[in-house]
Structure formats: structure tokens, C-alpha cells
């Protein structure tokens with residue numbers, strides 16, 4: 001017999017929980033079961049089929065008759081737990097046809113609305129001075145041109161961009177569209193953006209780090225999609241590289257959108273942590289919209305997920321809340337080079353080098 005490594009042990013509410021993150025099952029272990037389980041973890045050869053505790057541990061799959069785990073996983077245990085822990089939906093109540101799906105969906109929505117007193121969580125907008133953004137028309141370029149122009153730039157000119165360009169990019173990335181009247185959808189849920197949103201919850205939120213845009217002060221701003229304005233949260237002397245894990249070639253970008261997810265809006269509607277995947281995927285959609293709109297405004301772009309999360313969240317005033325930062329999209333004037341100046345110099349210093 002071997003220990004089933006699909007189980008992790010958790011201490012919760014003064015109890016020990018054995019959690020099979022692959023099968024999505026959990027068992028609370030009494031002290032005697034916990035002690036015996038830990039003993040078997042260290043010496044699985046002590047397994048005794050006549051011991052009732054051992055037999056129970058085997059019946060519930062905590063110890064198993066197999067020699068090794070067959071899953072192929074090249075990352076650490078944390079990513080494996082997340083991936084398999086959110087893999088496969090519970091299909092026990094899977095609707096069999098379209099009508100059954102509609103009925104189940106309404107029941108699900110009603111259950112949430114009753115449970116939470118009708119209201120999804122909202123984020124209060126700071127009552128600081130708002131800076132209205134100009135309502136600039138979106139540039140008209142072909143889809144093919146937008147795709148071709150979107151390329152990663154790691155060579156930004158230290159040049160300001162104008163407020164109109166920032167305005168277009170923010171509107172496209174995070175702005176609200178004109179709400180469509182649909183009597184079957186409560187107003188709260190009819191707010192749409194230019195990118196899709198998991199469950200229509202608009203969990204993605206956005207902030208801007210301004211380096212050099214028109215007359216704006218250098219600092220961190222919050223974007224308010226309700227009236228297409230920005231609000232200065234904090235002036236800063238920081239470079240972009242200092243919050244993107246030392247990627248200082250980005251210091252000359254004019255601005256950067258910092259995408260956050262209000263995870264509480266997702267867990268309000270979806271109790272399963274699989275919704276965390278949806279948060280990430282939604283952020284990716286917003287990022288691509290940002291990139292295409294940056295290309296359409298004639299600017300260059302660069303993205304990164306290598307962020308100093310806690311520093312950024314502290315600067316934005318959201319540290320320790322349900323709102324977490326995930327991704328950064330920088331923009332500015334620049335060349336088409338995906339190789340930063342300093343890296344290029346190094347490479348040119350040694351002709352045999354390439355990336």
C-alpha cells in the first residue's frame with residue numbers, strides 16, 4: 001500500500017481535513033485517524049489490513065494499492081493543486097437539454113440573489129477629484145492592420161502621448177458600452193464592455209500608471225468606467241521597471257494599464273474555485289483588446305504578468321482586499337524592436353549571441 005499523494009492535509013476550524021484535490025472530496029479526520037495516517041505517511045509498509053482505521057483509510061482512498069502517480073506534471077505542487085483542484089465540473093446535476101439548462105440557470109441565479117440580498121459586491125469609487133477623459137472617437141483601421149501593428153515593443157521613446165490616445169485605450173479596454181435595454185436582464189447585469197466578461201460580472205477592473213501623458217501628474221490613477229474619468233490615487237516617483245520585477249526597459253513607456261480582478265464578484269456568483277480560471281481568462285481578453293486599441297492609436301505596447309503585486313496593490317490602495325492585481329499593459333511611442341536597447345548592445349558586443 002502507498003500513500004495517495006492526491007490528498008493534501010489542511011488544518012481548518014480546529015480539525016484536520018484530508019482533501020483529495022483531484023477527486024474533489026474532503027474528509028475530516030479524528031485525532032486517532034490523523035495520527036495513524038501520519039504514521040503511514042512515514043512508513044506505508046506498516047499498513048495492516050486487519051486494523052480498522054487502516055481499512056477505512058484504504059476504503060476512502062487515502063492509502064492505495066499503486067506504486068506511483070502516473071500524472072505528468074513539470075511544475076511545482078502548488079500549480080498542480082490549482083490545476084487539478086479546479087479541473088472537471090461536477091456533472092451530477094448536468095442539464096440534459098436546453099430547457100433543463102434554462103431552468104437550472106434561473107434557479108441558480110435566484111438562489112444567489114436570495115442568498116445575497118440581490119446585490120453583487122461593488123467597489124466604491126474614491127471621492128477624489130475626477131479628471132474627465134475626452135470622448136475621442138475610436139480610430140478606424142482594418143482588423144488586419146490592427147493585428148499586424150500589435151507587436152511586443154521593448155524599446156519605448158521617452159515621449160509623452162496625448163490624453164486622446166489614453167482616452168481611446170481606456171475606453172476600449174475598460175469602458176462601458178451604451179447599455180442595451182432588455183427587460184429580462186436587471187440593469188446591474190446589462191452593463192457590457194468591448195471584451196467579454198465571465199458571467200457578465202465585469203470582475204476585471206483597471207488602474208493606470210501614468211508616466212508621461214499630456215499634462216497629467218506622474219502617478220497611479222483609478223479608471224472609472226461609469227463616467228469615463230480617471231482619479232489620481234497617488235503621485236509617484238517610481239519607474240515602471242520597479243513594479244515589473246526589474247524590467248526597466250519599460251521605464252520610458254508613457255503609461256501602463258494595471259488590470260485587477262474583483263474576485264469577490266466572481267465568488268458571489270460561482271462558489272467553485274474554477275471561477276478563478278475564468279478571472280484569468282477574462283483578464284486575457286481585456287489585455288488583447290487593450291493591445292489592439294493601442295495599435296490602432298499608433299502606439300506600441302508591451303505586456304507583463306511579472307508584477308510586484310503587493311507593492312502595486314499598496315500604491316493603488318487595494319492591499320488586503322478581494323481585489324488583486326494580475327496584469328500590466330504598457331504603451332507609448334517606440335520602435336518595432338522586441339529587443340531592448342541594453343540587451344541589443346550586449347548582443348552586438350558579442351556577434352555570436354542571439355535571442
Ligand SMILES: Cc1cc2nc3c(=O)[nH]c(=O)nc-3n(C[C@H](O)[C@H](O)[C@H](O)COP(=O)(O)O)c2cc1C
Pocket residue numbers: 150151152153154247303304305306338
Ligand atoms: C501572459 C503573458 C505574459 C507575458 N509576460 C511578459 C513579461 O513579463 N515580459 C516581457 O518582456 N514580455 C512578456 N510577454 C510578451 C511575450 O514575450 C510576447 O508576447 C512574445 O514574445 C510574442 O511576441 P509578440 O507579442 O510580438 O507577438 C508576455 C506575454 C503574455 C501573453
